[in-house]
Amino acid sequence: MIMARILITSAIPYINGIKHLGNLVGSQLPADLFARYMRARGHEVMFICATDEHGTPAELAAAKAGKPVDEFCAEMHAVQKDIADGFRLSFDHFGRSSSPRNHRLTQHFAGALAENGFIEEVSEKQVFSIADNRFLPDRYIEGTCPNCGYDKARGDQCENCTKQLDPTDLINPRSAISGSTELEVRETKHLYLKQRSLRADLEAWIDSKTDWPVLTTSIAKKWLNDGDGLQDRGITRDLHWGVPVKKGDQPWPGMEGKVFYVWFDAPIEYIAATAEWADAHGKADADWERWWRTDKGAEDVRYVQFMGKDNVPFHTLSFPATIMGSREPWKLVDYIKSFNYLNYDGGQFSTSQGRGVFMDQALSILPADYWRWWLLSHAPENSDSEFTWENFQTSVNKDLADVLGNLVSRVTKFCRSKFGETVPAGGEFGPREAALIAELQGRLDAYSACMEAMEVRKAAIELRGIWVAGNEYLQAAAPWTVVKTDPEQAAAMIRLALNLIRVYAVISQPFIPDAAASMMAGMGTEDWSWPEDIASALQVLPVGHEFTVPEVLFRKITDEERAEWQQKFSGVRA
RNA sequence: GGCGAGGUAGCUCAGCUGGUUAGAGCACACGACUCAUAAUCGUGGGGUCGGGGGUUCGAGUCCCCCCCUCGCCA
Numbered sequence: 001m002i003m004a005r006i007l008i009t010s011a012i013p014y015i016n017g018i019k020h021l022g023n024l025v026g027s028q029l030p031a032d033l034f035a036r037y038m039r040a041r042g043h044e045v046m047f048i049c050a051t052d053e054h055g056t057p058a059e060l061a062a063a064k065a066g067k068p069v070d071e072f073c074a075e076m077h078a079v080q081k082d083i084a085d086g087f088r089l090s091f092d093h094f095g096r097s098s099s100p101r102n103h104r105l106t107q108h109f110a111g112a113l114a115e116n117g118f119i120e121e122v123s124e125k126q127v128f129s130i131a132d133n134r135f136l137p138d139r140y141i142e143g144t145c146p147n148c149g150y151d152k153a154r155g156d157q158c159e160n161c162t163k164q165l166d167p168t169d170l171i172n173p174r175s176a177i178s179g180s181t182e183l184e185v186r187e188t189k190h191l192y193l194k195q196r197s198l199r200a201d202l203e204a205w206i207d208s209k210t211d212w213p214v215l216t217t218s219i220a221k222k223w224l225n226d227g228d229g230l231q232d233r234g235i236t237r238d239l240h241w242g243v244p245v246k247k248g249d250q251p252w253p254g255m256e257g258k259v260f261y262v263w264f265d266a267p268i269e270y271i272a273a274t275a276e277w278a279d280a281h282g283k284a285d286a287d288w289e290r291w292w293r294t295d296k297g298a299e300d301v302r303y304v305q306f307m308g309k310d311n312v313p314f315h316t317l318s319f320p321a322t323i324m325g326s327r328e329p330w331k332l333v334d335y336i337k338s339f340n341y342l343n344y345d346g347g348q349f350s351t352s353q354g355r356g357v358f359m360d361q362a363l364s365i366l367p368a369d370y371w372r373w374w375l376l377s378h379a380p381e382n383s384d385s386e387f388t389w390e391n392f393q394t395s396v397n398k399d400l401a402d403v404l405g406n407l408v409s410r411v412t413k414f415c416r417s418k419f420g421e422t423v424p425a426g427g428e429f430g431p432r433e434a435a436l437i438a439e440l441q442g443r444l445d446a447y448s449a450c451m452e453a454m455e456v457r458k459a460a461i462e463l464r465g466i467w468v469a470g471n472e473y474l475q476a477a478a479p480w481t482v483v484k485t486d487p488e489q490a491a492a493m494i495r496l497a498l499n500l501i502r503v504y505a506v507i508s509q510p511f512i513p514d515a516a517a518s519m520m521a522g523m524g525t526e527d528w529s530w531p532e533d534i535a536s537a538l539q540v541l542p543v544g545h546e547f548t549v550p551e552v553l554f555r556k557i558t559d560e561e562r563a564e565w566q567q568k569f570s571g572v573r574a
Numbered sequence: 575g576g577c578g579a580g581g582u583a584g585c586u587c588a589g590c591u592g593g594u595u596a597g598a599g600c601a602c603a604c605g606a607c608u609c610a611u612a613a614u615c616g617u618g619g620g621g622u623c624g625g626g627g628g629u630u631c632g633a634g635u636c637c638c639c640c641c642c643u644c645g646c647c648a
Contacts, residue, residue, distance in 0.1 A: 138631085219646085239589080341644080388586085394585095394601080401611060468615095472615065474615090475616085481607085
């Protein structure tokens, strides 16, 4: 196997609150699965995530919490970091889009784009709230709809009659933030990224990605071709919290007091976070640049992004336009794995309504592995999928407790009672064992192929099949019967089965890292080497090797618990 | 209204460029086993593949129309 270098990024979660399970399964979790698998196969991996911290919602959330926005973001970053650790998300670095690295890099990209003629200054009129001392984004202006008379219409659209509005259309407009009616229209200047000038480049690039999921390319092409086609995009805002507008390290005349739009600086944070990683580990710039600069070693890097479908336009068009327009040799993404939505019990997960299970709540009721297994084995790859408590309970109980957990239990306890807690000697492998080895080799190849291709659900099915094969073997070999007449032969069977536990720990680790660690600890080894060859992998634990019977790996979810949680999470988040 | 994704066994889903009796897991029934977390293993019942046309020797798989769900946009 040739060692490869793989750069993996997960869409970066917004700072203003804790994410729900739908967000988790749409980007961070599958990205982690892929990162863990690639590391397990011996590849060099750089797995990057961060918090997305700028913009109006962050400012408002901070105000609501009664804290300065920078302090609020620092606290929420720590909270999200803890939860990510709780889910065992194995980021090499979990950065912050508000970092000095991202400030400098964002300003650098803007400067380069301007130099190459891809930035246009546009003067436009926006609503300014005197009481709030700030410009108001359209959706933060409320008033009476001129069309239907609804008195809580927003400046971008009336939610009652769905008519598209301009803020100036509203009757008796007021600030949605303070309620103040002291509003005035002011002239303000903004920078636009001339995406239309890069349209041909973008289209050619996307057309060259024939191996991308249809979900990814269909969304990209829609934005490229729909209506009037790809539009130029404003990349600055009249806000206080954000990356100050600069042309590289120089001031940008006329843009004083403005910041870059959150969607401009957020993807750049992928790069900046890698630089933050280098800083945090006392490494040189060359150490992160070899992942991102094709002129500095990134030519052989494979870059894979994970995200929900709502993020696809920014990753297929806006961010690539930023990179292409810089005319600098930054690494473009090689593969975009995108996901549909996970629904919750007949409806949508909703952050604003607190509907569904949020990441902190999930960890408070069950260990990470339960969630990881269910979410990954039901990842919304081909269409939206649905979380129900009944499905969660049966899947987890059956797959984890019955098929895998019980297998570990029956093997180790049987050995302990008949041979003691060491790998027993005697006997030889026969045709039945040879058949098992052949089957496992074939199934493992299929599993690996799915993991390489990021076919998450299929990989889970293959892995489960491998677990089942172990039970099938035991059932057919029946060492509990054989031991009565031929203890040596039974010993050979159990020797194989104990080694099987180690193999299962290694290959299951990307899905269920904690259980894998328990299995490995029980087997008394730290040999995580991937079972390239099953026959030899099943001899890693030698005769006489000591092990212990692990605690129950997965306890079952009871009907009472299921009913309780179903009730608890049906309504509004406390 | 436009666009995109879907509508396959009770449930959750597989089914690439059309090809013999449409698959898996769960649930259900029966049987085997008793080492194990009342776990495991085997066998079986169950679907006119949203509806209607069409192309074809042959369509869940291609074309047209319609219905329904979800999302995005206007």
